[in-house]
Amino acid sequence: MTNDMPEDNDLIREFQSGDEKSFDKLVEKHLQNVFGFFLKITGDKMTAEDLAQDVFMKLYKNLRNFRHESSFSTYLFRINTNTANSWITRNKWKNILHLEQAPERGELDRSVDKEWERKELWDGISRLPKKQRTVVMLRISNSLSYKEISEITGISEGSAKVNYHHAIKRLKEILDND
Amino acid sequence: MIDFENRIIGMTHAESSGPDSAPFIAKLRGRQEKEMMRKKRVRSGFSAFAFIFLVGMLTTSQFVELPKQDYYWSEVDSNREYFDTDFPIFDQGYDTLHVEEFTLFMIEETGIWDTEDLFYFNELYENTNEYEVSL
Numbered sequence: 001m002t003n004d005m006p007e008d009n010d011l012i013r014e015f016q017s018g019d020e021k022s023f024d025k026l027v028e029k030h031l032q033n034v035f036g037f038f039l040k041i042t043g044d045k046m047t048a049e050d051l052a053q054d055v056f057m058k059l060y061k062n063l064r065n066f067r068h069e070s071s072f073s074t075y076l077f078r079i080n081t082n083t084a085n086s087w088i089t090r091n092k093w094k095n096i097l098h099l100e101q102a103p104e105r106g107e108l109d110r111s112v113d114k115e116w117e118r119k120e121l122w123d124g125i126s127r128l129p130k131k132q133r134t135v136v137m138l139r140i141s142n143s144l145s146y147k148e149i150s151e152i153t154g155i156s157e158g159s160a161k162v163n164y165h166h167a168i169k170r171l172k173e174i175l176d177n178d
Numbered sequence: 179m180i181d182f183e184n185r186i187i188g189m190t191h192a193e194s195s196g197p198d199s200a201p202f203i204a205k206l207r208g209r210q211e212k213e214m215m216r217k218k219r220v221r222s223g224f225s226a227f228a229f230i231f232l233v234g235m236l237t238t239s240q241f242v243e244l245p246k247q248d249y250y251w252s253e254v255d256s257n258r259e260y261f262d263t264d265f266p267i268f269d270q271g272y273d274t275l276h277v278e279e280f281t282l283f284m285i286e287e288t289g290i291w292d293t294e295d296l297f298y299f300n301e302l303y304e305n306t307n308e309y310e311v312s313l
Contacts, residue, residue: 027199028199031199031202035196039194040190041190043192045194049197052197053202053206053209057209057210060206060210118190140183140186140187140190143187168182168186171182
């Protein structure tokens with residue numbers, strides 16, 4: 001999490017001193033990453049864009065109070081994971097209903113089959129406890145190291161490893177049963 | 179376990195170009211504007227409520243018992259007070275007085291001179307006529 005370009009902090013300082021354009025530059029810089037993170041979770045461009053909008057709205061509201069104690073990317077990842085967690089919880093029931101309406105496997109073509117698998121996976125992830133869910137989300141969506149995950153979530157590296165291990169075990173059970 | 183990890187990482191793989199930053203930022207600005215307007219509306223609504231509440235409190239605190247002469251007629255309890263006039267004699271017996279007597283009393287005591295003139299001139303006319311006829 002030390003690969004922050006110094007530009008981020010400069011832009012934040014400029015924004016904090018009243019330059020609104022700096023915020024736009026910050027959005028421009030991080031948009032693809034944030035959008036990509038949500039696209040992997042939702043699999044839907046529109047939803048991913050909406051969630052990215054939510055993230056930048058939250059960022060706009062809170063960035064004036066950013067104290068540069070942690071790196072900006074860690075801060076942004078925290079907002080991302082919180083937004084994703086809220087979305088997953090909100091859509092838990094919706095996902096379950098979708099799964100109940102699943103057509104016969106033989107009728108599906110490959111792309112639909114893949115999309116279905118992805119939905120099953122995120123339904124499984126939504127059933128995990130919050131800590132495990134967050135660790136898995138960060139690990140499989142962004143391939144972050146345990147050290148990076150521990151910085152974002154505020155848990156120790158060891159705890160992140162244990163949580164991930166338990167989560168994968170539980171996910172395997174869920175997906176194999178389904 | 180590693181195979182399973184690779185499998186789920188493969189499941190989340192999504193390739194798509196992100197949205198254009200310019201329309202995205204414009205949309206974001208629109209949302210920020212909307213949010214600001216909503217906050218402003220809430221704030222002004224609250225101020226309006228506080229103002230009305232304050233005026234209400236100030237008004238209520240000024241409600242005191244009015245002196246008797248300032249009472250509105252609708253607030254007067256007894257009929258006696260309602261029918262009170264400036265004529266003490268009339269007031270004493272108003273409830274037993276006949277309506278016609280009251281009318282006559284009003285004609286005599288008030289400034290309805292036209293009515294009185296009518297009576298007077300009618301009498302004068304009749305007398306004159308009788309006098310002329312007798313000539």
